[in-house]
Amino acid sequence: MAQVGIDPMMVSVDAGGELESIINRIEGERQKLYALARVYIGRDEDIEDVFYQSIIELHRQSGKRKRRKSIASVFLENCRRIAGRSGTSEGEDAFWVLRQLDEADKDAVALVYLKGCTQEETADLLDITIDEVKARLYRGIRKLREDxxxxxxxxxxxxxxxxxxDYLGRTMDRPEKVDFEIHIYHCSDCQDDLASYQEVTFALDDLIRNAALPAGFMERIRSRLNEREARREKRKKKRKSIWLSVAGVFALLICTGFVTGGFAKLYYSYTEEFEPLRPYLQHNLAERLDLVSESEGVKMTIKSVVADDMQTLIFYEIEDTKEDNRYIxxxxxxxxxxxxxxxxxxxxxxxxxSMPVDxxxxxxxxxxIYRGTMKLRPVGVDKGTIKMNVARLMKLNQDPSLGEMYARGAVFAEGDWSFEIPFEKQSSQEHKIDKEIDLDGIKVRIDKLTIAPTSTVVQYSFQNQQGNTRVEFLLLESLSDGENKVVADMYGSNIMDVFNTQENWTTLSTSFDSFYFDKPEELDIKFNSLHLSVEDQQDIKLPDPKELPTSFEYAGSTITINEITEGNPAKLSLTLEVTEDRIFEQLNYGFHRDYEQNESISFGMNGEGVLMDKDGNIHEMGSYEYNPLDRPRYFEKTQELTLHNESSDADVSIKTINIDGYTTTKYVDDHVKVTLD
Incomplete structure (x- = not known):
């Protein structure tokens, strides 16, 4: 494993300067900032990254004249960005219940009750009105009260x-406050309602107090900042670019180019080893960069970059100069x-x-040697430089029987590779479609289709509510122009933050390989599946543990209660019958609890399941090889539900299971043709 060893005591972090001032401010608010991060992120390693990157961003802003972002704003942006990497066990994390809130409500609750922002500051950070902040806070607390x-x-x-x-936040105007208190005094329902609301805010205060930072947390961040400064000084002295020489072939192709006029296409078809990069070079949508950085025997080369409105593709090569390892x-x-x-x-x-390249x-x-591509956000300016720092690489398997995927145990090479990558944004072709169809009783609208150099993106909307059924996702399968067919990027579907004039509609986008060089006049869009949440409530009164096991029917299937264990945590063990005609894939639970006092209860669940293909065949996990585009359904077959009393050591007693509903998948085989203007 390649590593960089730098003595953190060798470099002082700008003592007495702006950076030291920022670090001191962060340390002064570290408890609340740590609690804020825990709302979005479960792993301490990721939270450490939020602190580290936020300090760097705040320091970079300090030298600019434009309006600077607040600490809370920068932290919130980084929390959202890194949140997808978190992997926290539901039953062990007191912040889990906050992560289940709607995103808008979660932001408001986290900023006001954990970070300590005022309503005005929160409105400014989220770019909403103060009235909307209050509405989100009320919804969030009400949901937390239930959960x-x-x-x-x-x-x-x-x-x-x-x-x-406003009343609990002590921001109420006096005339309204007097009227409110008079009403509360005479209304027992409002007394109970307000008291329960206040209990939730007290519980959030306890979360802040009990969210202890890991030992050495800030010290590690300071050490990383020191190492970063050391690397920056080192790069100033050692940075260089290595350009490959192909003099003999170049001379020959120059002559050919003068004769045929096809110099670029012919030249790159012979000299570019990485085939996915060739068409971009041949059509002058990219240029060779061959930027090189080496750390402890691992050499990385940025071969080129292609940037457009959809994404930014980095083409690179990584060579382990000491051993036969491939890194991604x-x-x-x-x-x-x-x-x-x-x-x-x-x-x-x-x-x-980014899927590994075979x-x-x-x-x-x-x-x-590994040659691959990495996907980044699209660029926001027409021309510029991407300053990229790489601290670790992930090792790939070399065992042909396992396929080209990550090595087990996630083996990394750590080091310091840094680049300044010049780019120029390429234009895209946007086609407005606005075509509506009926898909299994659900209205679907193809909004627009964008053909960019790096990808083709379909933006579409669908009616998300139909009686007691909510459509969570509608997945596309493929695009075809009659001659070429490309499948959907299984990692390239996103919920779009757009305003729908129609109530209960959701907008998604799905990415495909690009048709940019094919210039199609018509495309055929094939749908894959609908992912549904169904409300179907059923309460099951639990029997005496001595009467177990016992079974009950739900949605036409048999569920067996194997074991009930009271304690802290309380546990409930279930077996769910899996048959070809089982309707539900996963159950959505709620619990009715009757305790002598209010308690903060967290809910966790784990278990095992099986896969079912489109033909109804059942396969055990780990033994079924399939194409991800087949999208087999995952059915839970065993479950262990746990309830933790977070407020005390008192035992939890489960008396009733409440099933709120379930999730299921419906395969579709519909097509729609769209004409491009």
Whole structure:
């Protein structure tokens, strides 16, 4: 494993300067900032990255004249960006219940009740009105009250509920406050409602107090900042670019180019080893860069970059000069874009995962070299430089029987590879479609189709509510122009943050390989599946543990209760019958609890399941090889439900299971043809 060893005591962090001032401010708020991060992120390693990258961003802003972002704003942006990498066990994390809130409500609750921002500051950070902040806070606390186990049977007067936030926050005007207190004094329903609301805010205060930072947390961040400064000084002295020489072939092709006029296409077809890069070079959409950085025997070369409105593709090669290892680079996993806010379009969701390139398909037989691409956000400016720092690379398997995928145990090479990558944004072709169809009783609209050099993106909307069924996702399968067919990027679907004039509609986008060089006049869009959440409530009164096992029917299937264990945590063991005609894939649970006092209860679940293909055949996990585009359904077959009492050591007693509904998948085989203007 390649590593960089730098003595953190060798470099002082700008003592007495702006950076030291920023670090001191962060340390002064570290408890609240750590609690804020825990709302979005479960792993301490990722939270450490939030602190580290936020300090760097705040320091970079300090030298600019434009309006600077606040600490809370920068932290919130980084929390959202890194949140997808978190992997926290539900039953062990007191912040889990906050992560289940709607994103808008979660932001408001986290900023006000954990970070301590005022309503005005929160409105400014989220770019919404103060009234909307209050509405989000009320919704969030009400949902937390239910999920934390405080109950749902509260009947406060609707006219006065809107004042709870201001009253408890002591921001209420005196005339309204007097009227509110008089009403509360005479209304027992509002007394109970307000008290339960306040109990939730007290529980959030406890979360802050009990969210202890890991030992050495800030010390490690300071050490990383020291190492960064050392690397920056080192790069100033050693940075260089290595350009490959192909003099003999070049001279021959120059002559050919003068005769045929096809110099660029012919030249790159012979000299570019990495086939996915060739068409971009041949059509003058990219240029060779061959930027090189080496750390402890691992050499990385940025071969080229293609940037457009959809994404940014980095073409690279990694060579282990000491051993036969292949390493891959993944965006935001040890990769940091230093000037991301300046050059990237932050409104677009990043493609966090880039599928490994099959080295056999590109005829690379060298076991110590990997050639691949990495996806980043699209650029937000027409021309500029991407400042990219790479701290670690992930090792790939070399065992042919396992396929070209990550080595087990996630083996990394750590080091320091840094680049300044020049780019120029390429134009895209946007086609407005606005074509509506009926898909299994659900209205679907193809909004637009964008053909960019790096990808073709279909934006579409669908009606998300149909009676007691909610459509969570509608997945596309393929695009075809009659001659060429490309399948959907399984990691390239995003919920679009657009305004729908029609109520209960959701907008998605799905990416495909590009038709940019084919210039199609018509495309056929094939749909794959609908992912549904169905409301189907059923309460099951649990029997005496001595009567177990016992079974009950739900949605036409048999569920067996194997074991009930009271304690802290309380546990419930279930077996779910799996048959070809089982309707539900996963169950959505709720619990009715009758405790002597209000308790903060967290809910966790784990178990095992099986896969079912489109033909109804059942396969055990780990033994079924399939094409991801087949999208087999995952059915839970065993479950262990756990309830933790977070507020005390008192035992939890489960008396009733409440099944709120279930999720299921419906395969579709519909097509729609769209004409491009």
């Amino acid at each position: 934390m186990g405080f109950g749902t049977a509260f009947k406060g007067c609707e006219h006065y509920q809107k004042h709870y936030v 680079m993944q965006a935001y996993e040890g990769v940091y874009i230093e000037n991301e806010l300046d050059v990237m379009n932050m409104e677009r969701n990043p493609q966090d995962f 080295q056999d398909e590109i005829h690379n037989e060298q076991k110590n």
